[in-house]
Amino acid sequence: HLHPSDIQQMERGSVVRRSDCRAKGGAPGFKVAILGAAGGIGQSLSLLLKMNPLVSVLHLYDVVNSPGVTADISHMDTTAVVRGFLGQPQLDSALTGMDLVIIPAGVPRKPGMSRDDLFNINAGIVKTLCEGITRCCPHAVVNLISNPVNSTVPIAAEVFKKAGTFDPKKLLGVTKLDVVRANTFVAEVLGIDPREVEVPVVGGHAGVTILPLLSQVKPPCSFTSEEIHYLTDRIQNGGTEVVEAKAGAGSATLSMAFAAAKFADACLRGLRGDAGIVECAFVASQVTELPFFASKVRLGRGGAEEILPLGLLNEYERAGLEKAKKELSESIKKGVTFITK
Numbered sequence: 001h002l003h004p005s006d007i008q009q010m011e012r013g014s015v016v017r018r019s020d021c022r023a024k025g026g027a028p029g030f031k032v033a034i035l036g037a038a039g040g041i042g043q044s045l046s047l048l049l050k051m052n053p054l055v056s057v058l059h060l061y062d063v064v065n066s067p068g069v070t071a072d073i074s075h076m077d078t079t080a081v082v083r084g085f086l087g088q089p090q091l092d093s094a095l096t097g098m099d100l101v102i103i104p105a106g107v108p109r110k111p112g113m114s115r116d117d118l119f120n121i122n123a124g125i126v127k128t129l130c131e132g133i134t135r136c137c138p139h140a141v142v143n144l145i146s147n148p149v150n151s152t153v154p155i156a157a158e159v160f161k162k163a164g165t166f167d168p169k170k171l172l173g174v175t176k177l178d179v180v181r182a183n184t185f186v187a188e189v190l191g192i193d194p195r196e197v198e199v200p201v202v203g204g205h206a207g208v209t210i211l212p213l214l215s216q217v218k219p220p221c222s223f224t225s226e227e228i229h230y231l232t233d234r235i236q237n238g239g240t241e242v243v244e245a246k247a248g249a250g251s252a253t254l255s256m257a258f259a260a261a262k263f264a265d266a267c268l269r270g271l272r273g274d275a276g277i278v279e280c281a282f283v284a285s286q287v288t289e290l291p292f293f294a295s296k297v298r299l300g301r302g303g304a305e306e307i308l309p310l311g312l313l314n315e316y317e318r319a320g321l322e323k324a325k326k327e328l329s330e331s332i333k334k335g336v337t338f339i340t341k
C-alpha cells in the first residue's frame, strides 16, 4: 500500500515503481546457481554471493536443508533475489536460465583420506548435476569445486560431450583456494600484506599435482631453498592441515567459500566484459600434453577465453611438473572412464 505522499511523489516521477527496483539503473545482473548450497562451503558461499552486486538472481539447490538456508540468506538487504530448490525433482528449475553454476556438492575428506577416496561418491553426484546443466543451461559457465577436482572436471567434460554441449571455455575446476593459501603463506614468509602477493599455482588440485610457481611470485622476490621446500610442502598440504585440525568434522569450508566467491566474482566480471581478468583454474588445455591442466586463464564474455602459457620454470619446478603430470594423467583417465566405460 502506498502512502499518499508516495503517490504525490510518484506523480512527480520521483518514486521508482516496485518492479523497477531490481533494475538498478540498468547495471548488468547475472543469474547464479549454487548446487550443494546447504553444505559447509555452500552456506558461506551463498552468503558471500548474496553480497555480490553483480548477482541479480541466486538459486540455492541442495538435497537437504536448502529451504532453511534460503529463508535465512533471503533476509539480507542486498540486491540479489534468492530462491531455494530442494531435491532432484527441483534440479531443472534451479538450473534454468543460469549464467553461472557453482558446484560444491558432495562429501568432504576426513583425516587419513585422500581426495581420490571421495571419487566413488562424488563422481556420481557430479554426473547427475552436469546432466541437469546440459538440459537446462548448456551455455552457463560452470565452477566445479567437488573433489577430486582432477577427476570431476574430466567427468563433467565427458557428460557435456555426450550431450553435444561441451564448450571447453565454460568448464572451470576451482583451484583458487590453492592460490589463496599460497598468497597467505608466501606473504607470511616475506612479512608483507597478502593482498599484495600473487602466486601462480598450476597443475591440479591434489597433493603433488598442486604446483606453486614460486619463481614467478609478484612482487618479484627470492627464497632460500629451505623456504622453497617449506612453502611448496605447506601449499600442497594446506587442505590436509585443515582436515586434521577439524578432526573428522570435514575439510576447508570457510576459506574455500572465500576463494570460490572471489573466483565467481572474477568469472562474472569476465562475463560482463571487463578486461584483464586473469585467474588460475583447472581447464581443458594444451599447455602440456595432458587434456586438462590448471594454469592462468584470461576470463571474458566466453568464459576462459585464453589459456596463458606456464612461463619460465626453474629446475625445481620442472621436476615438480613431471611428478604432477604423472599423477594428473591417472586422475584424468579415471574421470573419463567413469563416463565412457
Ligand code: NAI
Pocket: 035, 036, 037, 038, 039, 040, 041, 042, 061, 062, 063, 064, 104, 105, 106, 107, 108, 109, 118, 122, 125, 128, 129, 144, 145, 146, 147, 148, 149, 174, 175, 176, 177, 178, 205, 250, 251, 252, 253, 256
Ligand atoms: P558438506 O558435506 O558440508 O556439503 C556438501 C553438500 O552437498 C551437502 O549439503 C549435501 O547435502 C550436498 N549434496 C550431496 N549430494 C548432493 C546432490 N546430489 N545434489 C546437490 N547437493 C548434494 O561438504 P563441504 O565441506 O561443503 O565440501 C563439498 C565438496 O567440496 C567436497 O567434495 C570437498 O572435497 C570439496 N572441496 C573442494 C575444494 C577445492 O579447493 N576445490 C576445497 C574444499 C572442499
